[in-house]
Amino acid sequence: MRTIRPSAGLANVKYEIRGDLARRAHEMERRGYDIIPLNIGNPGVFGFRTPETMRLAMIENLKSSEAYSHQKGIFPAREAVVMQQQSRGVRGVSADEVFMGNGVSELIDLVLRALLSTDDEVLVPMPNYPLWTAAVNLNRGRAVHYPCHAENGFEPDPKEIEALITSRTRAIVVINPNNPTGAVYSHATLEAIARIAERHHLVVFSDEIYDQIVYDDAKFVPMATLVHGTLCATMSGLSKVYRACGYRVGWVSFSGDVDSAREYLSALDKLSSLRLCSNVPGQWAVQTALGGYQSIQELVRPGGRLYESRQAILDGVAKSKYLQVHAPRGAIYAFIGVKDGVLPGFDDQRFAMDLLEHKHVLLAPGTSFNTPYKTHFRITNLPRPEVLADVFRRMEELLDSYAVG
Numbered sequence: 001m002r003t004i005r006p007s008a009g010l011a012n013v014k015y016e017i018r019g020d021l022a023r024r025a026h027e028m029e030r031r032g033y034d035i036i037p038l039n040i041g042n043p044g045v046f047g048f049r050t051p052e053t054m055r056l057a058m059i060e061n062l063k064s065s066e067a068y069s070h071q072k073g074i075f076p077a078r079e080a081v082v083m084q085q086q087s088r089g090v091r092g093v094s095a096d097e098v099f100m101g102n103g104v105s106e107l108i109d110l111v112l113r114a115l116l117s118t119d120d121e122v123l124v125p126m127p128n129y130p131l132w133t134a135a136v137n138l139n140r141g142r143a144v145h146y147p148c149h150a151e152n153g154f155e156p157d158p159k160e161i162e163a164l165i166t167s168r169t170r171a172i173v174v175i176n177p178n179n180p181t182g183a184v185y186s187h188a189t190l191e192a193i194a195r196i197a198e199r200h201h202l203v204v205f206s207d208e209i210y211d212q213i214v215y216d217d218a219k220f221v222p223m224a225t226l227v228h229g230t231l232c233a234t235m236s237g238l239s240k241v242y243r244a245c246g247y248r249v250g251w252v253s254f255s256g257d258v259d260s261a262r263e264y265l266s267a268l269d270k271l272s273s274l275r276l277c278s279n280v281p282g283q284w285a286v287q288t289a290l291g292g293y294q295s296i297q298e299l300v301r302p303g304g305r306l307y308e309s310r311q312a313i314l315d316g317v318a319k320s321k322y323l324q325v326h327a328p329r330g331a332i333y334a335f336i337g338v339k340d341g342v343l344p345g346f347d348d349q350r351f352a353m354d355l356l357e358h359k360h361v362l363l364a365p366g367t368s369f370n371t372p373y374k375t376h377f378r379i380t381n382l383p384r385p386e387v388l389a390d391v392f393r394r395m396e397e398l399l400d401s402y403a404v405g
């Protein structure tokens with residue numbers, strides 16, 4: 001039989017968060033089971049709403065959204081990003097160097113595609129939000145993972161990063177606040193990474209989509225305030241802080257040594273023009289989002305939903321005989337591991353499948369984030385605290401059955 005084969009370029013591209021487990025969960029839902037979806041950071045499915053003012057801004061401008069926009073995006077949206085960067089102390093950003101995209105996801109692909117030639121290397125954190133690894137591989141590059149160890153609160157060690165640099169290294173990816181670990185990197189760590197990037201003339205891709213989601217005394221430091229002698233690409237969007245995943249709006253703004261990157265930016269402009277423009281109605285919500293009341297602040301402080309649900313996760317882990325976690329300081333996830341030695345042979349993929357089949361909870365195994373170890377899994381703190389308390393009861397029952405059997 002003749003078969004239609006997919007591109008060989010996809011052979012080493014993996015994105016398991018929406019893979020076999022999620023497909024099995026859909027099947028079970030079709031058969032009438034209620035599945036608790038803790039595998040994806042999608043605020044809308046847990047009752048979070050996009051701020052009303054953003055919806056109104058989009059509706060008001062629907063009529064002006066009928067045509068393609070400039071490939072980089074509408075000017076008010078790009079200018080709003082410039083203003084936000086300026087207000088954070090980032091120097092030298094102009095609307096010319098801001099590109100809007102269909103979510104940060106599309107831009108991750110575009111910024112890498114514009115940069116990489118075959119076998120160019122990109123330093124990517126491990127564990128990592130797997131789209132970065134997938135997009136490097138998809139664009140003919142090689143993702144080289146720098147470890148973020150649990151013992152250091154999942155902060156990377158700049159010395160370990162520098163040791164991985166070769167003549168083929170082109171860029172370094174920083175995800176801060178981090179998905180999946182919830183780490184919020186210190187000023188000192190970011191500063192050291194900035195200096196390494198400058199020394200080796202690497203592009204810094206700083207994925208800051210969770211920039212305002214920090215808890216307790218954690219302080220978010222924008223990478224672009226620290227990078228001057230090389231190109232810094234700051235990426236963010238409406239999906240998380242503004243709870244508007246479905247609007248599909250993200251942006252990248254360039255700062256630092258922009259002059260050395262003129263050819264690269266022209267290449268990115270060309271790629272952007274190949275897809276004409278990004279979703280225009282969504283872009284109209286950006287100015288209102290960034291300039292308006294930042295309601296996310298209410299959710300991350302004590303009494304707020306994200307804060308209290310994160311607390312429910314910490315409580316659940318504290319009560320567990322088997323689990324441990326480094327308390328997330330930012331973002332909307334916890335990267336939970338089994339305690340050393342309590343469950344020999346623990347396998348994250350098997351645990352995730354058993355939990356889905358027997359307890360109807362869907363989570364993301366740690367190996368989906370490119371870890372070599374199989375001891376971790378990621379859940380999101382988007383559900384209500386009482387739902388998470390119930391999830392921990394179900395997990396503990398399953399883990400008890402592993403312990404006896």
Ligand code: PLP
Pocket residue numbers: 041102103104105106129175179207209236237238239245248249250
């Ligand atoms: N970057 C990180 C670190 C993420 O966690 C996500 C989504 O979960 C994205 C980028 C993609 O976001 P979007 O394409 O919705 O803007």
